[in-house]
Amino acid sequence: MSVSLAPDYSKAQRLVDKNVLKNNHFHMMLQQYSLLHSQINSGTDEPEYDYWKAKFNAPEPFGLLDLGIENGFLTRRDIVDVLGDKYDKTFGRIAPYTCQKLQVHIVSWERDTHTLHYGAVRPLKESQKKELITAINEEGFNVRHLKYRAIDTKRILQINSRQKIVTDDEISTLISEFNHDPQDPLRLKKVKEYILLQALQAKASNIKLVKSNDVLECVISFTIGQTTAPKHVLSVKAAGRLMQAFKDDAKMDPIIKDRPQDGHIEMVFQDRKVNFRAATGATVSGEFMSLRVHDLGSIMSLHILLNRFPELADNLRHYMRQKDKGGSLICLSGTTGSGKTALLAALQREADRLGCTIISIAAPVEMRVRHTQQMQINEDIGQTANVLTKAAMRLFPDILIQEEVRDPQTAEGALRNGDTGHKTGFTIHAVSAISAAAKIVSMVPEEFKEQAWNIIGDILHYSLHLKLIKKLCSCALVDEDAGGNILKRNPHGCPKCDYTGYDGMVQCPETLQIGDGLEVRHEALKALKEHRLADLVKLDGVTYRPRDYYARRLYDEGVIDHETYQRQRTIDVLEVIQQKRDQKAQEIMDTINNIDIDQLNEEYSARDEREPVISIEEIEELFMNEDDEATDEDR
Structure with a gap:
């Protein structure tokens, strides 16, 4: 390929020199860029290239670094750390919704002083500055100071105009018109798009649509953090039309209304693909649909998901990049919506996906991860967990992933994957990092239980229990009594947090790491089997961090308030009591x-x-x- 085809070749080469971008990833990106460039210039009409045509025809040139982000080989934080203000396009795509809302443009950032340089159409208020810092830090930065830089306001308006946003007034008016005339196909298409856009702007994790014969039940709700709130009320006909339209987009059968269906919807949001996992179910009065939001462009970095705990992110990254770590297991547990799937995808991203083969088995595949071979369970055609596990073994994998353990077959398959000498991982619903081992053993067939315990004793390296807790809004107040960086919730709130004082969620995990020594593994296995938590955490070679440890750090940094912190401490105590009761019962x-x-x-x-x-x-x-x-x- 001609080097001149890629406008940012030298910048990408610099990231290779700094060991931020792997050399084999760089050479593959060159070939990808050459293929895309030639196909688009030849005028191909294949629908698979429509997304890339829009990229190449954008006002700003599409380059190798953009391809690195699309592949998941780079993050914007990686690029900024190396190139600084020499790659202006990256800054234009950091927190674009907040930048457009405040009419600002990020110019550069000084890593050593944690200072962000920005330009603005009009001066920012203190509350707006806090909002901007919060939005930037959510993308993996550690901004502490803002510094204004004078730039052309026309340029700011031009950059921000490329990002599509939807206001509450716009969509409320549209929904009112749609309720009046739900048969208009153009309006229906716009309603679908605006609902998805509004959910993404609000950082919702779930969209829920109820279609009912009872007019009072036809509602669209968003789940934001741990709170579900109604957003729009629909007429019965409008709810039916919208339900049918979403089914068509998700490739479901719109006629089937009496049994569950699964599907996927994809859209482009802020220059990246976003996936919605659709699921429907019949109710006594109609149908219910859930659209689970999986933002493929914003959650694929460990240092974004665990940005408050960089040492944990570094340890997990090192673990995934070790090529001699065969026969090892990482377990991610938590409740529904705690971030298990997102973290599992981030772990896969950290592995050298071109230098090894990663195969994952799921029912269904919730999130597409490029360069991971994802196999989907479908029992209707005989594609069971056991069948796919056997098939995966014949494909010579280096890493095997069981995306969710939910029954005896997937539980046994997840453990047998690790017993074959592969690095493996799975997610499971459990109440703590300690009890996750007992939970999966309880699910396997009786004749396999003893072997299951032995496998866990041999290969379990990490057990993480994930939990999302409420994060203070940027309108939080300084707690004068506590001093330092300690903040407290603003009881009056602001429009950004819907006057609650909380804005979004932050990960607050519980972690268990077991070393490689035979003796420590033997003793750890005995403690796990006998539910002896106190003995387990005292072992040399075992590193245990309770949720209280991470909650305290969040509290000291002003991310959560005292009430939220105390609640996590109480939960920790209750979990210990429950574990002791379980031990005595055993x-x-x-x-x-x-x-x-x-x-x-x-x-x-x-x-x-x-x-x-x-x-x-x-x-x-x-x-x-x-x-x-x-x-x-x-x-």
């Missing part, structure tokens, strides 16, 4: 299971005076009551 069950009933009956029959047989309830009370006068011999 001890009771082990004792009961070891009782030989026939031998007891023989002993009682041989006695002249039969003593009353103790009941199961009395046994449990004897073990659980630590304050009674029973001796160890009695127990």
Whole structure:
């Protein structure tokens, strides 16, 4: 390929020299750019190239660094750290919604002083400066200071005009017109687009649509953080038309209304592809649809997802890039919507996806990760978890991913993947990083349980329990009593946070890391099986960080308030209590299971005076009551 084809060849080469971009990734990007350039110039009408035509025909030239971001080989933060203000286009795409809203343009940033240079159409208020800093930091930066730089206001307006945003008034008017006339195809198309855009602007994780025969139930709701709130009310006919249109886009059968369906919708938002995982279900009064938002361009970096804990992100990146780490396991647990899928995708991104083969198995595939071979479970055609696992083994993978453990088949498959000598990972619903091991063992068939524990003891390296907690809005107030950077919630809030004082969520994990030594692994396995949390965390070679550890750091940095911090501490205490109860219950069950009933009956029959047989309830009370006068011999 001619070097002149790529306008930023020298800049990309500089990232290679700085070891930010891998050499094999760079050479592949050159070939990709050459192919795209030749196909588009030849006038191809294949629909697969429509997205790339728009990229190449944009006012700003599309280059190799853009391809690096599309492939997931680079982040904008990587580029800015190396090139500084020599790559102006990158700054124009950082926090574009906030920049357009405030009518500002990011010019450059000084990494050493944590200072961001910006231009603005009009001077920013203090609250607007805080909002800008918050938006930039959410993309992986650590901005502490802003510095104004005079630039042409026409240029700012020109740059920001390329980003499509939707105001609340615009969409409210459109929805009102749509309710009045739901048959207009052009208006229907615009309503679909505006609803998705509004959800992305609000950083919603889920869009929920209810189509019901009851006019009071036809509602569109957004889930933002851990709160679901109604956004728009629809007429019965309008809800039906919109439901049908979303089904068509997701490649579902619009006629089927009495059973669940799954599908995907893709759109381009702020120069990147966004995926919505669609799912429908029948209700007694109509249908329900959920559109799960997966923003492929904004969540693919560990240092964005874990930007408050860079050392954790560095450790996970190092783990994924180790090529000799065969036969190892990483477990991600948490509740629905806690960020498991996003973090699993980020981990795959950190591996050298061109230097190794990554195969993932999911039901369904929630998020597309380029250069990962993703296989989807479909039991209707015999594509079960076991069948796909066997097929994956024949494809010589280096890393095997079970995207979600939800039944005995996927649980057994996830553990057997690691037992084959591969680096593997999975996600599971569990209440803590410690209990995740017991949870997956409880799901496997009885005859496999002992082997399952042995596999975990041999290969478990990381167990992370994820939880998203409320983050303070930029309108937060300084807590004079606490001092330092400590902030407290503004009880009056602001329009940005809908007057709640909280804006968005931040990851607050619980982490467990087990070293490679045989002795520590043996002792860790015993502690995990016996639910001995206190003994486990004391072992040399085991690193455990409770949620309270990470919550304290967030509180000290002014990210969360005292109330949120105290709530995490309470949850930690409750989890420890529950783990101790589980441990004692397990001890009771082990004792009961070891009782030989026939031998007891023989002993009682041989006695002249039969003593009353103790009941199961009395046994449990004897073990659980630590304050009674029973001796160890009695127990």
